[in-house]
Amino acid sequence: MTLEISSEMLDMGRRARAAAQVLAMAPAAAKAQALNAAADALWTQREDVVAANARDMAAAQEKGLSPAMLDRLALDEGRISGICDALRTVAAQDDPVGQIITEWDRPTGLHIARVRTPLGVVGVIYESRPNVTADAGALCLKAGNAVILRGGSEGFRSNHAIHAALVQGLRAAGLPEDAIQLVQTTDRAAVGDMLRMVEHIDVIVPRGGKGLVGLVQREARVPVFAHLEGICHIYVDASADADKARAVVLNAKTRRTGICGAAECLLLHRDIADGLGAQIIADLVAAGVEMRVGAGLQHLPGVAAAAPDDFGQEYLDKIMAAAVVDDVDAAMAHIRQYGSQHTDAILAEDDAVAARFFAGLDSAILMRNASTQFADGGEFGLGAEIGIATGKMHARGPVGAEQLTSFKYLVTGDGTVRA
Amino acid sequence: MTLEISSEMLDMGRRARAAAQVLAMAPAAAKAQALNAAADALWTQREDVVAANARDMAAAQEKGLSPAMLDRLALDEGRISGICDALRTVAAQDDPVGQIITEWDRPTGLHIARVRTPLGVVGVIYESRPNVTADAGALCLKAGNAVILRGGSEGFRSNHAIHAALVQGLRAAGLPEDAIQLVQTTDRAAVGDMLRMVEHIDVIVPRGGKGLVGLVQREARVPVFAHLEGICHIYVDASADADKARAVVLNAKTRRTGICGAAECLLLHRDIADGLGAQIIADLVAAGVEMRVGAGLQHLPGVAAAAPDDFGQEYLDKIMAAAVVDDVDAAMAHIRQYGSQHTDAILAEDDAVAARFFAGLDSAILMRNASTQFADGGEFGLGAEIGIATGKMHARGPVGAEQLTSFKYLVTGDGTVRA
Numbered sequence: 001m002t003l004e005i006s007s008e009m010l011d012m013g014r015r016a017r018a019a020a021q022v023l024a025m026a027p028a029a030a031k032a033q034a035l036n037a038a039a040d041a042l043w044t045q046r047e048d049v050v051a052a053n054a055r056d057m058a059a060a061q062e063k064g065l066s067p068a069m070l071d072r073l074a075l076d077e078g079r080i081s082g083i084c085d086a087l088r089t090v091a092a093q094d095d096p097v098g099q100i101i102t103e104w105d106r107p108t109g110l111h112i113a114r115v116r117t118p119l120g121v122v123g124v125i126y127e128s129r130p131n132v133t134a135d136a137g138a139l140c141l142k143a144g145n146a147v148i149l150r151g152g153s154e155g156f157r158s159n160h161a162i163h164a165a166l167v168q169g170l171r172a173a174g175l176p177e178d179a180i181q182l183v184q185t186t187d188r189a190a191v192g193d194m195l196r197m198v199e200h201i202d203v204i205v206p207r208g209g210k211g212l213v214g215l216v217q218r219e220a221r222v223p224v225f226a227h228l229e230g231i232c233h234i235y236v237d238a239s240a241d242a243d244k245a246r247a248v249v250l251n252a253k254t255r256r257t258g259i260c261g262a263a264e265c266l267l268l269h270r271d272i273a274d275g276l277g278a279q280i281i282a283d284l285v286a287a288g289v290e291m292r293v294g295a296g297l298q299h300l301p302g303v304a305a306a307a308p309d310d311f312g313q314e315y316l317d318k319i320m321a322a323a324v325v326d327d328v329d330a331a332m333a334h335i336r337q338y339g340s341q342h343t344d345a346i347l348a349e350d351d352a353v354a355a356r357f358f359a360g361l362d363s364a365i366l367m368r369n370a371s372t373q374f375a376d377g378g379e380f381g382l383g384a385e386i387g388i389a390t391g392k393m394h395a396r397g398p399v400g401a402e403q404l405t406s407f408k409y410l411v412t413g414d415g416t417v418r419a
Numbered sequence: 420m421t422l423e424i425s426s427e428m429l430d431m432g433r434r435a436r437a438a439a440q441v442l443a444m445a446p447a448a449a450k451a452q453a454l455n456a457a458a459d460a461l462w463t464q465r466e467d468v469v470a471a472n473a474r475d476m477a478a479a480q481e482k483g484l485s486p487a488m489l490d491r492l493a494l495d496e497g498r499i500s501g502i503c504d505a506l507r508t509v510a511a512q513d514d515p516v517g518q519i520i521t522e523w524d525r526p527t528g529l530h531i532a533r534v535r536t537p538l539g540v541v542g543v544i545y546e547s548r549p550n551v552t553a554d555a556g557a558l559c560l561k562a563g564n565a566v567i568l569r570g571g572s573e574g575f576r577s578n579h580a581i582h583a584a585l586v587q588g589l590r591a592a593g594l595p596e597d598a599i600q601l602v603q604t605t606d607r608a609a610v611g612d613m614l615r616m617v618e619h620i621d622v623i624v625p626r627g628g629k630g631l632v633g634l635v636q637r638e639a640r641v642p643v644f645a646h647l648e649g650i651c652h653i654y655v656d657a658s659a660d661a662d663k664a665r666a667v668v669l670n671a672k673t674r675r676t677g678i679c680g681a682a683e684c685l686l687l688h689r690d691i692a693d694g695l696g697a698q699i700i701a702d703l704v705a706a707g708v709e710m711r712v713g714a715g716l717q718h719l720p721g722v723a724a725a726a727p728d729d730f731g732q733e734y735l736d737k738i739m740a741a742a743v744v745d746d747v748d749a750a751m752a753h754i755r756q757y758g759s760q761h762t763d764a765i766l767a768e769d770d771a772v773a774a775r776f777f778a779g780l781d782s783a784i785l786m787r788n789a790s791t792q793f794a795d796g797g798e799f800g801l802g803a804e805i806g807i808a809t810g811k812m813h814a815r816g817p818v819g820a821e822q823l824t825s826f827k828y829l830v831t832g833d834g835t836v837r838a
Contacts, residue, residue, distance in 0.1 A: 025778060098778075106800055110789055117781060119811055202811060223642065223812050244834025251836035358829050359444060359517075362536060370529055370832025379837065380828075381525055392538055392621060392825035393642050394813040406811035409799075410777050413789025415663025417670035418798065 009193040012148055012181050013200025016121045019178035020146040024118045028095035030173045035091035035138050038169025039084040042134070045165060046080045052157040053130065060154045065128075068258060072128045073154055083134045083162070089383040090138040096402045097144040111412045116405045118144030120202040123194045124386065125150045125216060127208030130158035135384040136205070137166045137180040143404035146179050148201065150194060152208070153186035195220040205387045205399070210314070225399055227364075227390040229314040230260030230342040232372040235331040235357070236280065238271040239350035244369055248347055249280050251371040254287050258316045260388060261343050261375030265311060266322040267331045273297065273324045284320060294323035312338035328353050332360045339363065341390045343375040364390050364397040428612040431567055431600050432619025435540045438597035439565040443537050447514035449592045454510035454557050457588025458503040461553070464584060465499045471576040472549065479573045484547075487677060491547045492573055502553045502581070506588075508802040509557040515821045516563040530831045535824045537563030539621040542613045543805065544569045544635060546627030549577035554803040555624070556585045556599040562823035565598050567620065569613060571627070572605035614639040624806045624818070629733070644818050646783075646809040648733040649679030649761040651791040654750040654776070655699065657690040658769035663788055667766060668699050670790040673706050677735045679807060680762050680794030684730060685741040686750045692716065692743045703739060713742035731757035747772050751779045758782065760809045762794040783809050783816040 005013075023031075042049065053075040060073055096116050103113040122145045124136040133149055140147035151159040163182040170177050183190050194201060195216060203223045206216040213228050234252050236245050252263035266284075268277035278300055281291055285302035292306040303322075310321040311334075325331045328346070335344050345367035346357040354368045365375050375398070377385020382400030389395045395403040424432075442450075461468065472494040479492055515535050522532035541564045543555040552568055559566035570578040582601040589596050602609050613620060614635060622642045625635040632647050653671050655664050671682035685703075687696035697719055700710055704721035711725040722741075729740040730753075744750045747765070754763050764786035765776040773787045784794050794817070796804020801819030808814045814822040 024781065104800065106798070108793070108798065110793060110798075112799060117811075241834065247834055247836050248832075255837055362443065362827060365828045365830060367830040368832065370830055370835040371837050373837040374527070374529060374830065374832075374835070379525070379527065379529075380531060381523065392536075396826060397828045407815055408781060409784045409816045411784060411786040411789055411793065413667075413787065413793075415660065415666055416789040416793070417666050418674055418790050418792040 005193045005197060006189065008185070009190055009197065010200070012183070013121070013197050015178040016146040016148055016181060017200055019176040020118065020120050022176050023141070023144045023146060023179055024097070026144065026175055028097070030175055031095065031141055031144070032091040034141060034169040034173035034175050035087050036169070037172035038134075038138075038166045039087040039091070041168040042080060042087070042162060042165035043084050045161065046077055049080055049158065049161040050075060050077065052161040056155055056157045063154075065154065069128055069154070073130065073158070075130055075158055079131070083131050086131070086135055086384045087138050090142050090401065093142065093383050093401065095142065096405050101407055109413060109416050113410045114407050115410055117408050119404055119406050120145060121200060122147045122404060123150070123197070123201040123204045123222065124148070125191055125194060125204060125206045125208075125212065127152040127212060128154050129207070130155045130162055132207050133159045133162040133182070134166065136386050137163070139384055139386045139401045139404060141179060142401040145404055146181075148181050148183065148194065150183040150190055156186055192219070195222060198222050207387050223393065225387060225389040225391065225395045227260060227340065227342050227388050229340040230262070230375070231265065231312060231314045231338065231340040232261060232263045232343045232345070232375070233265045233267060233335045233339055234263045234345045234372060235267040235325070235328070235335070235347070236269060236272060236277065237328060237346060237348035237350065237353050238269040239353055240272065240276065240347035241349050242276050242279070245276060245347040246280055246283055248345070248369065248371050250283050250287060252345065252373055253284060253289055253320050254318070255371070255373045257318050259373065261372045262316065263345070263372045264313060264315055264320060265338065266320055267325050267334055268297070268322065270324055270326055277324070281322060288318055290319045292319065292321050296324040297322055314340070328356055332357065335361060335363075342388065343367065343372045345370065345372050364388070424612045424616055425608065427604070428609055428616065429619070431602070432540070432616050434597040435565040435567055435600060436619055438595040439537065439539050441595050442560070442563045442565060442598055443516070445563065445594055447516070449594055450514065450560055450563070451510040453560060453588040453592035453594050454506050455588070456591035457553075457557075457585045458506040458510070460587040461499060461506070461581060461584035462503050464580065465496055468499055468577065468580040469494060469496065471580040475574055475576045482573075484573065488547055488573070492549065492577070494549055494577055498550070502550050505550070505554055505803045506557050509561050509820065512561065512802050512820065514561065515824050520826055528832060528835050532829045533826050534829055536827050538823055538825050539564060540619060541566045541823060542569070542616070542620040542623045542641065543567070544610055544613060544623065544625045544627075544631065546571040546631060547573050548626070549574045549581055551626050552578045552581040552601070553585065555626075555805050556582070558803055558805045558820045558823060560598060561820040564823055565600075567600050567602065567613065569602040569609055575605055611638065614641060617641050626806050642812065644806060644808040644810065644814045646679060646759065646761050646807050648759040649681070649794070650684070650731060650733050650757065650759040651680060651682045651761055651794070652684045652686060652754045652758055652763045653682045653791060654686040654744070654747070654754070654763070654765045655688060655691060655696065656747060656765060656767035656769065656772050657688040658772055659691065659695065659766035660768050661695050661698070664695060664766040665699055665702055667764070667788065667790050669702050669706060671764065671792055672703060672708055672739050673737070674790070674792045676737050678792065680791045681735065682764070682791045683732060683734055683739060684757065685739055686744050686753055687716070687741065689743055689745055696743070700741060707737055709738045711738065711740050715743040716741055733759070747775055751776065754780060754782075761807065762786065762791045764789065764791050783807070
């Protein structure tokens with residue numbers, strides 16, 4: 001990549017920066033009004049959106065996209081209703097900007113408050129899901145940020161139609177239309193430009209497959225909130241409750257196999273491998289999961305022997321690796337070696353064992369007696385999420401409006417001077 | 420810079436990463452014990468430290484370092500006592516690791532807690548002040564991070580002596596000695612290595628002059644917490660109290676002129692320029708400050724006319740620019756154009772005007788009726804600071820132990836599955 005950035009993208013960046021200055025001062029009510037008006041507009045124009053999506057779908061089918069990709073791209077009235085709900089949910093949330101995070105007094109007489117501010121300009125680079133246009137636009141606006149959206153070429157017309165509704169919402173609320181901009185080209189050079197626009201974009205959020213996210217993480221000069229993979233592990237301790245363990249593991253693997261919170265590897269405590277462990281594997285096999293198992297489990301019916309590279313795999317499919325471990329420490333060692341610090345879970349009734357798991361691992365999300373499929377901004381109560389981050393800088397886990405903010409210190413004295 | 424990293428630095432990085440794993444689980448008491456023991460050791464060995472420093476000072480004098488640089492480098496018993504106090508203060512602070520930042524329940528029955536975790540490995544690159552060795556080491560340890568310290572060549576022997584005391588503290592508390600490593604070479608290539616060690620260093624903190632910080636900001640592939648300049652502005656509103664304004668401006672400029680929180684530019688509301696404004700400028704001139712003033716002030720005694728590039732200057736000296744502005748909005752426009760988003764202050768009794776200033780500017784620190792010289796981690800109550808950041812990602816303002824942490828989500832269910 002060269003250091004040159006196209007004039008079109010630079011212009012978008014400058015307009016985003018200018019809009020961000022206005023948004024930073026925008027009243028909470030105006031931002032909420034814009035989102036509600038956008039939901040109204042989107043619902044009113046739902047037939048146009050479905051029609052635009054139909055043209056995207058036809059082109060995608062012609063290009064031979066996989067059924068899974070086509071499903072992600074598809075919009076119908078039900079999905080548009082869901083997008084409208086998400087817009088209204090974000091509108092109804094507390095506005096993070098101006099919130100006092102913490103405040104205290106000093107012996108000097110100074111009062112210090114740490115107050116939330118917008119981050120500035122967010123760049124979102126995404127693939128086929130058109131709902132990202134609305135979710136990302138809404139969350140960025142809520143946090144007082146301008147956003148530059150760059151959707152995949154497959155969803156070009158759908159994204160356009162949704163973006164038009166968002167702009168109508170901004171206009172209705174008297175907010176700058178440049179607050180939510182959609183890149184008007186499918187030229188891939190625009191992605192490279194965004195990754196290098198350090199003067200105009202404060203953070204990049206990639207949403208999509210490993211190819212896209214890996215590219216962004218490698219090439220970006222702008223900070224990135226992302227996760228490359230969700231290699232989620234689920235460890236069943238000797239102290240696990242059998243019913244809970246069976247229900248949770250089955251749900252974690254099979255509810256939806258294609259999401260980043262789907263469990264990919266089952267770890268069984270040696271003491272329960274033959275009993276509860278065998279039962280859990282039988283449940284999974286019965287549910288159509290291809291089980292690739294390590295030593296000590298290969299005698300079980302319907303399983304296949306795991307190859308070494310089955311550990312550390314993100315299948316995103318009805319496939320699961322499984323291994324026997326000596327205890328919680330061995331489970332943690334396995335997860336440290338093969339996991340992706342996204343979401344890992346323990347099934348255990350023993351509080352000390354669960355506490356050890358929680359303290360000893362450093363995944364963005366750790367779960368006890370709960371399905372890894374809850375790794376989701378909506379399920380966390382954030383209303384929507386712009387993505388899930390596994391990095392440790394600034395944002396981590398499901399990224400909602402609050403994590404799209406920064407802060408500043410407001411210090412008040414009374415003619416106070418430093419000695 | 421090439422992408423190759425020397426084997427010595429890679430080895431330090433690997434050892435730091437391993438130490439960080441241990442530190443992340445270290446009890447708060449052990450970390451506090453290590454810091455108190457380090458203070459004890461440093462005090463016991465103070466004569467050795469002063470002797471090591473004397474050799475650094477002699478070499479620095481031979482090299483012709485400026486008096487200001489020599490003053491920064493110098494250690495005596497008083498300064499060592501101050502370093503010991505800082506170590507004990509950090510030891511006595513609340514341990515941030517494991518703190519619950521926030522927690523909530525979900526309708527699904529899940530309990531979600533957001534809990535502080537260490538960041539990992541911090542790299543600190545600094546110039547002449549040997550106290551940074553102790554301050555940075557202490558804050559990183561408190562936050563459960565390993566640290567790689569790279570001090571300037573002038574302070575090589577002093578830093579070594581202080582580092583030895585820190586390692587004795589770690590040893591006394593049974594913590595890994597690799598938790599606080601000091602680069603054992605003055606080869607500048609080590610700095611370049613650190614800036615590219617994305618696998619082994621999670622964040623770089625540069626402490627020093629604009630040359631060093633600029634280099635780090637330009638070249639680092641690792642995230643950076645820093646400020647390039649402190650071009651602090653102080654605006655005197657028409658509603659300012661005269662006594663407070665005179666005291667605060669004089670303190671903000673003259674208490675210490677060489678620190679990043681020193682005021683560099685005075686903005687006067689048109690209505691008070693001739694009265695209170697003239698008085699403030701007379702105070703500054705009387706205190707020996709060279710005043711470089713804009714239109715409307717050049718008739719005042721003892722002032723010089725400002726050149727255009729006097730605005731946006733970080734003098735770090737007894738020099739100050741001054742200008743007349745129409746109102747608070749004009750003051751904010753000036754600050755946005757010429758400031759560095761470090762610390763800016765308003766003198767105003769009018770609450771609405773002060774609120775407008777606080778809302779409309781986006782400096783890391785905004786002050787009302789208080790001296791910009793309070794822009795300091797100690798004055799904020801952080802015990803010590805590893806630096807002041809003007810970026811908006813992760814850390815901002817004075818960076819203490821808390822901002823050297825990340826977080827993870829701990830989610831507890833009871834066999835909870837996602838619908």
